[in-house]
Amino acid sequence: MLKTLLDGQFPDNLPFCLTERPIIPTPDMDYDDIEIPGRDGTLTIENGYKNITIPCEYNILEDYNVKALTRKIKAFFLNKKTLRFSDDTVFYKIKKIQFSDIENDIEEYGLFKITFELDPFQYELTSAFDITKPGIITNPGSYKSLPYLKIYGSGTLVINNQSITIQDVADYIELDCDIGNAYKGQIDMNEHMRGEFPFFKVGENSISWSGNITKISGHGNWRHV
Structure with missing residues (x-):
């Protein structure tokens, strides 16, 4: 089972898993194009790579108390610094985490979504x-x-x-x-x-x-x- 490791840890007592492996985007370079009179084309300046965003969908695996489970899920995801998927040997630095309406999503669909905004790079362990x-x-x-x-x-x-x-x-x-x-x-x-x-x-x-x-x-x- 593919796991989401935050700060290198995954809580085995939480009954959820990824529905599928998320797509890992390639970061885009941020450019400034400057027009200079008398020069053909533009002067292009590289400012660095932009952050990447990885949306993840999680399926609930067993019966649960929705409110209690929601609290545990938020406690696991909040205030973490690194993200790694268990089938890979690199990690990402977390900038921001955005939650869907977890409690309602679990009650209606039996799943929930988390969106990670990350530093552009994959780091070796x-x-x-x-x-x-x-x-x-x-x-x-x-x-x-x-x-x-x-x-x-x-x-x-x-x-x-x-x-x-x-x-x-x-x-x-x-x-x-x-x-x-x-x-x-x-x-x-x-x-x-x-x-x-x-x-x-x-x-x-x-x-x-x-x-x-x-x-x-x-x-x-x-x-x-």
Whole structure:
């Protein structure tokens, strides 16, 4: 039976299942077309991929108390961050969840609908790395990735041709390149970093450093369009 895994979990005590595997759309690129006098055609600027929407229909499998079941269903779906289908090895980041009129739909049809609005990308389940000497990190995805990095020590980190300087860090600093934030636990560490947040291009990425950096660990956040 195909399951909907939210934050990696599916409650076996809830009597519902997908009526069919949902269609996974390909994200659309958001473009700006700018007309320039004296130029043939337009200047096209890529702004990034748009979110995708996946509607899912669920069938109720057994007798139930509608009101109690509705509460349990909402509790399962609310406040979740990731979506995965049990027949696949990638997950999606949830932006929004929209419910149909669950209670009425169950009473009338024995089913209900949930619509997921998602980040455009499919993310691989495993992307962890831990390196203690310069080398190569391979991005196996089909699009550049925005990693999470945990850098031990201070110095200059170079990924491909991009340099990031870490200053006055006694133990470690964390870089979340997706949201553009440097921190250590709950402590703001942005003033200890100089340079742009790095990314990993598709394929091989060289990584090296100088200073007293001893180790770099993290997650590549490999993703596919």
